[in-house]
Amino acid sequence: MDSGSKPSTFDSSNLYRLISTPRFASFLDNADGDKERAFKLYIWNRDLSVSFLGDMAILEVSLRNAMNDTAVKSWGTHWYQSPDIALDDRSCRQLAEAWNRLPKSVRSRPNDTDVPGRLITHCMFGFWTNLLDAGDYIGKPPRKVRVNYEDTLHVFKHAFPGGRGVARDLRRKGSDEAGIDFKEPTFTRAWVHGICKSINELRNRVAHHEPLINGFPLSGQNRRMSAEEGCEQCRLLAHLIDRDLAVWFENNSRVPLLLSQRPI
Numbered sequence: 001m002d003s004g005s006k007p008s009t010f011d012s013s014n015l016y017r018l019i020s021t022p023r024f025a026s027f028l029d030n031a032d033g034d035k036e037r038a039f040k041l042y043i044w045n046r047d048l049s050v051s052f053l054g055d056m057a058i059l060e061v062s063l064r065n066a067m068n069d070t071a072v073k074s075w076g077t078h079w080y081q082s083p084d085i086a087l088d089d090r091s092c093r094q095l096a097e098a099w100n101r102l103p104k105s106v107r108s109r110p111n112d113t114d115v116p117g118r119l120i121t122h123c124m125f126g127f128w129t130n131l132l133d134a135g136d137y138i139g140k141p142p143r144k145v146r147v148n149y150e151d152t153l154h155v156f157k158h159a160f161p162g163g164r165g166v167a168r169d170l171r172r173k174g175s176d177e178a179g180i181d182f183k184e185p186t187f188t189r190a191w192v193h194g195i196c197k198s199i200n201e202l203r204n205r206v207a208h209h210e211p212l213i214n215g216f217p218l219s220g221q222n223r224r225m226s227a228e229e230g231c232e233q234c235r236l237l238a239h240l241i242d243r244d245l246a247v248w249f250e251n252n253s254r255v256p257l258l259l260s261q262r263p264i
Contacts, residue, residue, distance in 0.1 A: 019042065023211075024042070026213060026214065027039070027041050027042050027045070027211070027213065030213050030214075037263060040263045041262075041263050044258070044263050045211050045213055047258055048212055048255065048258045048259070049206035049209070049212060051253070051254040051255045051258055052203075052206050052212075052230070052231075052234075052255060053203075053206055055234050055249065055255060056125075056199070056202075056203050058245070058248070058249075059199065059237055059238060060125045060203075062238075062241050062242065063125070063128055063159075063196070063237065063241060064120060064121075066241050066242070067128050067131065067159045069159070070155055070156055070158045071155070071156070072116075073158075074155045077113065078110075078111065078115075078116055079116075080095060080119070084152070086138070086147045087138070087147065088135050088137055088138045088146075088147040088149075089136065089138050089139070090130060090136045091127065091130055091136075094123065094127040094130065095119075095123065098119055098122035098123045098124070099119060099122075101122045102115075102122065106118055125199070128196070129196040129197050129200045131153055132149075132153075132156060132189050132190075133149060133190075133193045134150065134190070135147040135148050135149035135150070135152075150189065153189075154189065156189065157187070157188075157189055157192070160187075160192055160240040160241060162242070162243065162246070163187035163240050164187045165239075166187070166236060166239050167185045167186050167187040167191065170185045171185060195233050195236055195237055195240070196237065197218075198218060198229075198230065198233045199230070199233050201216060201217070201218055201219060201225070202216055202230040202233070202234075212227045213227075215227060231255045231256060231259060234253070235249060235253075
């Protein structure tokens, strides 16, 4: 390179050329066809997604550890092997996928004391979320039966010591702040599952670089959740799990600030 040459001028808005037309279309629509404004919105969306992922990195580990600690107290360190726990095929598949991500040297000694910790770190957000729902099927026809998680996994409610207080506060304020259509939220596994499921949907959305400018769809529901509602769901989960986590979230999350700075 000629040391005497001047750096070329560059208009960052021209980067829209590197974004696929279908992907950029939603940003153009929101910017009334103005490419420069659309690109600013695109960068804002990127920053918002990164901030959501940063928060979820804390929330996911906290959720995982809270639920694992609760399971260990009830069924021991290797709780996932316990015959007292009936897991549906979906949960078994997710557990097996986490197991298969472990080195072969670890899988060769499944009963050693360090193995549970290694396995748990490979269980994704969706695995823990699914353990909070009603349970799915196990087996194949003609021996296909539904597993009732309410009977076998009710202990996971203890992973959320702030649950009753959060639900009580929401009843006082009005449940719209929860982002879920409950007239009177009460602390149940189903309610916590709804919060975790929406966060998992948001997590998958931003992890795949999908836009948040028009919110994100909730699978199995004919509705979308806004980024603001998603932020509220993350805040609620932090308060459900731990008081100190809630304080950290309130003081450190950049998402609320970014939401207020959306390009007009």
